[in-house]
Amino acid sequence: MLQSFKCEACKSNNQPSVSNHKDNSHLPDCKDEISLNTIGVIKTMFLEKRAVPRQASEAARIISRIELNSRIFNNPEHSLEGLETFSHIWILYYFHRNQIHLKSKVAPPRLGGERVGVFSTRSPHRPCPIGLSLVQLDRIDNGTIYFYGTDMVDGTPVLDIKPYIPQYDVPxxxxxxxxxxxxxxxxxxxxxxxxxxxxxxxxxxLVSNVTVPNWVTNCKYLSVTFNETAEQQLQELAVEKKSITEILRADPRSVYLRTKYGSQIYTFQLGENTVTCKFDDQNSIVNVLQVRKVVILGDIPVSDDE
Incomplete structure (x- = not known):
């Protein structure tokens, strides 16, 4: 059976069986492209890519949700039966805001501009822009999954959901x-x-056979402070202070911004609010200056003081 085996592509092209090939380089590509259906979409507080946490664990207090696509299942809630018994889930998704990245090396933020192989990083800029995040399950409401831990932009298409099982997933x-x-x-x-x-x-x-490079483990967090104006605005807008702290302490700036415009004013949108802060790179401090509610004027979002 093995000697006479042919894949579907070989059969359709009337190619000889695999065993008759002396050099595997002559084998046809069975399929260069794969078409996948999205099973749902992720709704988050990050409407733009700016300041999106690089890992889900960096924003463990921010809650998001997955809305399943009813075109995949007539009753999407049926596909989630039993998932509520797990505490954590893996989410596989598509970086729909990123172009396909065909460069073999990328520059992770923690390396300060030094480049390494793309497959030794978790960079979202990849030849196949697929993301993988481990998040904490909060609750399931019909066909909607609520979870804590967000490193996705709003509207991200979901490819699959799998339960986290320590027996298999912990090295x-x-x-x-x-x-x-x-x-x-x-x-x-x-x-x-x-x-x-x-x-x-x-x-x-667990630790005896698990290793990671030093540039991954040597992570220095910034000290996040809030001035009196920002503190008052947080109370007025009912914005959770710890959520902003989690985002800023990991320094969401790109290497380009951090090196070319050090200690600069930095703004980002978090849900219906805009956060303005200033980095002090010499002292590893970031000070939140103000938190303003975004007002939509036509198709242009602006802060309420503009």
Whole structure:
């Protein structure tokens, strides 16, 4: 069977079987492009890419939601049955605001302009602009999923949703005898208690075989302060102070802005409000100057003082 096997592309092109190829470079590409259907859309407070957190954990207090597409399922809420029993979920999505990036190297913000291979980073600028985020599930309301942890812009298309399972998703040290472990339960039949036990019993082995480069772990957070005007505006607008702190302490500026325009005034939109702050790069401080409500005049959003 293996010697006579042909993929669908080979069959349609009347190509010889795989085993008859002496050089795999002559094999036809079975499929260069893949068409995927989006299952829903993510609604967040970030209407623009500016100041969107680089990781979901950097904005753990900001709540967002996924609205499932009723064209995929007539009753989208049926596809979510059982998901409420998990605390965290993986979200796979499409960077719809980014063009396809065909450069093999990118410059992560933490490297200060130094370039590394794109596949050694989580940069959103990729040959296949697909994002992956681990978020905390808040609640499910019919066909809508509410979650904490946001690093997506508003309107991001969702490709898939998967539950986070520590038994499978947390790296652990592989012992030789593990290759002869008992049969795993089929998908969908895992026991919650066994998952908890596995995640607990292997906690001592989590760090032994997990490594990351120093530029990832050596992350310095900024000190975020608010002046009296901003403090008063936060109370008037009922804006959560800690959400703004989480965004700014990780320094959302690009390498270009940080190096060319150091210690500058920086503004970004957060939902219905505009936040204005000033960076002090020498002392690693960012001071929030004001928080204003955005007023829509026609098609042009402006702050309420303009």
């Amino acid at each position: 652990r040290k592989i012992e030789r005898q593990e290759f002869f472990s008992p049969r795993e339960a089929p998908d969908g039949e895992e026991n919650c208690e066994s998952v908890k036990t596995a995640s607990t019993s292997t906690s001592g082995n």
